[in-house]
Amino acid sequence: MTKVPEQRITKYNDRPINGDGHYVLYWMTAFRRPFYNFALQQAVNRAVELQKPLLILEALRCDYPYASDRLHRFILGGMFANQHHFSGTTASYYPYVETEKGAGKGLLQALGEDACLIVGDDYPAFFLPRMLRAAAARVDVLLEAVDANGLLPLRAAEKDYPTAYAFRRFLQKELRGPLLDLPQPDPLAKLKLESLTQLPKSITERWLAASDQLLAAGPETLASLPIDHSVPATDETGGWQAADNCLQRFLDERLAQYPQRSEPDLQVTSELSPYLHFGQIATQQIVQALIERENWTIDKLSPDAKGKRSGWWGMSEAAESFLDELITWRELGFNTCVLRKDFDRYPSLPDWARETLEKHRTDPRPQRYAFEDFEQARSHDPLWNAAQTQLLEEGRIHNYLRMLWGKKILEWSVDAETALQTMLTLNDKYALDGRDPNSVSGTFWCLGRYDRPWGPERPIFGKIRYMSSENTARKFSVKAYLQRYRLPG
Ligand SMILES: Cc1cc2nc3c(=O)[nH]c(=O)nc-3n(C[C@H](O)[C@H](O)[C@H](O)COP(=O)(O)OP(=O)(O)OC[C@H]3O[C@@H](n4cnc5c(N)ncnc54)[C@H](O)[C@@H]3O)c2cc1C
CATH class of the missing domain: 1.25.40.80 (Serine Threonine Protein Phosphatase 5, Tetratricopeptide repeat)
Structure with missing residues (x-):
């Protein structure tokens, strides 16, 4: 049993551990993996300590923001792989997929009634922190959440860093410990836990465990779910x-x-x-x-x-x-x-960036597009349209062009606040990696976060770092990219 670093564990309520419970419940919501997972490791440790079975609940709602065929297929692919993996271990895996809005309500609470305690995933973005807090208030046992987000524990830093350089300096002082304290590659390997005989019928009949067919997420399955079908699945498999x-x-x-x-x-x-x-x-x-x-x-x-x-x-x-x-x-x-509580709001941009954008707020915009034009890749610029087409089709944009993509949205929007909203919405709706702390940092970077003022001062951008498709095409080869992501027709 390898201990999970204390800094990574947070109690979300002050309820007791119920020694008479039937199992330790690991509620997998953000770290959807069996390997190198401090949260799973903590749940395993608790099960060993209490000599109880381990039950892993991995659930998928259908009403979270931007739920679509694309995101669902990727997540379900991951659940399919997890089901397969956990079936070869002594833990019990319970995959639950909502087939209608709200159907999953009450499942965690019901499972919590027979649990010794609940171990959750401590992820800081999207709706997950709110969901965890609400659940912790509703259950009668301890809910502790574990940070398995990255190499440095989230709580190792006491302040936010305004530049990558300052943060890198801090990391270089701090990382030696976390590098020596890696999570176990496979916390369930060779482990014999108590086995869970069965769950009450009142639970398993009301919240049916997802079938293999549901987890396989074929086109018919996806079509039957109440999610956004206008964002199609990509060829990429999750898991x-x-x-x-x-x-x-x-x-x-x-x-x-x-x-x-x-x-x-x-x-x-x-x-x-x-x-x-x-x-x-x-x-x-x-x-x-x-x-x-x-x-x-x-x-x-x-x-x-x-x-x-x-x-x-x-x-x-x-x-x-x-x-x-x-x-x-x-x-x-x-x-x-x-x-930063305001990390995803416009006023959190550095002062110099807001000042320069304010100074240029009323600059004429020779090109101005509405949200729908951006969404449908209908600009005058073939390289930008190609990047947006890649986002629509593949749920990603080439890393360099993603920066250009954001900069042009700033240039062609009525103002910087509107540009930011357009970027965030398109990114969260279509990108497989959207709805992440780095969705916010990437889009805010386009408006000056983590950056410095650049000269010469230009219309619209002011001192914000400027990028153009012409320079990109001069510096790099873009022919094959343009060919590949040409709009049909
Ligand atoms: C407008 C804009 C929006 C962005 N939105 C997202 C987003 O929604 N989700 C997201 O994860 N990243 C986002 N990024 C950052 C970056 O573009 C992607 O992380 C990267 O392109 C992902 O491709 P990769 O996995 O092949 O990266 P690699 O180059 O292989 O890098 C490995 C990993 O490092 C991380 N990484 C790489 N570049 C960055 C970066 N600049 N900032 C933060 N992390 C980075 C990612 O987790 C990435 O998977 C955005 C950047 C911009 C400019």
């Missing part, structure tokens, strides 16, 4: 196994070229963000795979914590630049999300 394959493909075929990742005609990034977003893979699993690939040991870490982008890890250039995105940039977004 820990697909995430594993994606990681292996990245390491074998793409990592070496990662420093050229800004080239739109090259696709050399990992494409792991949807799996990370839905918690189907952990940062630590990715880091561990890199450690093995690079033959790395902790003594290679540089003692200098000067915030430099390269040289601190003591790995290859490609691995270090990848880790800078995966850890510095990704966890900076989580840091802002946790430490």
Whole structure:
């Protein structure tokens, strides 16, 4: 039994542990994976401690914001893989999928009645924190939630960091501990827990466990659910196994070229963000795979914590630049999300950014588009339309073009607040990795967050960093990208 670091565990209520309960309940809502999962590890530890069975509830509602064929298929793919995996362990897995709005209400409370305690996932964004708090108030046993979001525990930082440089300096001082304290790769491996004989019929008959057919999420199943069918499923499969394959493909075929990742005609990034977003893979699993690939040991870490982008890890250039995105940039977004209550509101932009945008508020906009024009990729700019088409079709945008995509929305919107709303809505509705702390940091970055003022001062942008399709096409090769994501007709 390996202890979960205290800093990662938060009590969501002050109810007792019920020693007479029939099982420990792990309520999997954000870290939807069997591996490298501190929350699952904590639930396993509690089950061992109390000598009780472990019941894992993974549920999917149908009324969360932006629920669509696309998001449902990806999540259900993950549940399918989890079902398969957990059936080979001594834990009991209960997948529940709402087939009509509100049908799942009461399930957690009902399961909570016979639980010793509930272990939940402590994820800081979207509707999940609200849901966890509401559930904690309704159950009669302890609900403790565990932070398995990233390499650095969310509560290790006491302040929010305004730039990646400042946050990187902090990380370089703090990461040695978390690198030595990785979660167990497979907390259920070789473990024999008490087995759960059965759940009350009043529960299993009212809230039927999802069938394999439902979890397989074929077109007919998706069509039968009350979700948005205008956002179609993509070809990508969700789940820990697909995430594993994606990681292996990245390491074998793409990592070496990662420093050229800004080239739109090259696709050399990992494409792991949807799996990370839905918690189907952990940062630590990715880091561990890199450690093995690079033959790395902790003594290679540089003692200098000067915030430099390269040289601190003591790995290859490609691995270090990848880790800078995966850890510095990704966890900076989580840091802002946790430490700034207003993190997703316009006034949280830095003063200089709001001042310069205010000064240019009434600048004429030679091109101005309504939300529907943006949504349907109907701008005058073929490269922007191609990026939006990729978002509509694949639920992602090439990493460099995603920045250009946001900058142009600022340029072609009536004002910066409207631009921000357009970006957030399109990103959350269509991107597989949307609705994440980094959906907010990416869109706010386009308006100056984590950045500095840039000259020369320009219309509309003022001192906000400017980007244009013409410069992008001059600097990089975009021909194949334009060809691939051309609008039909
Ligand atoms: C307008 C805009 C919106 C964005 N919306 C999202 C979003 O909804 N969800 C999301 O995860 N990222 C978002 N990003 C950040 C970034 O574009 C994506 O994380 C990245 O393109 C995902 O592709 P990948 O997995 O192949 O990345 P890789 O380059 O392989 O990087 C590995 C991982 O590091 C993290 N990462 C990489 N780049 C960034 C970055 N700039 N900021 C934060 N984390 C990063 C991601 O988790 C990513 O999966 C947005 C950026 C912009 C400019």
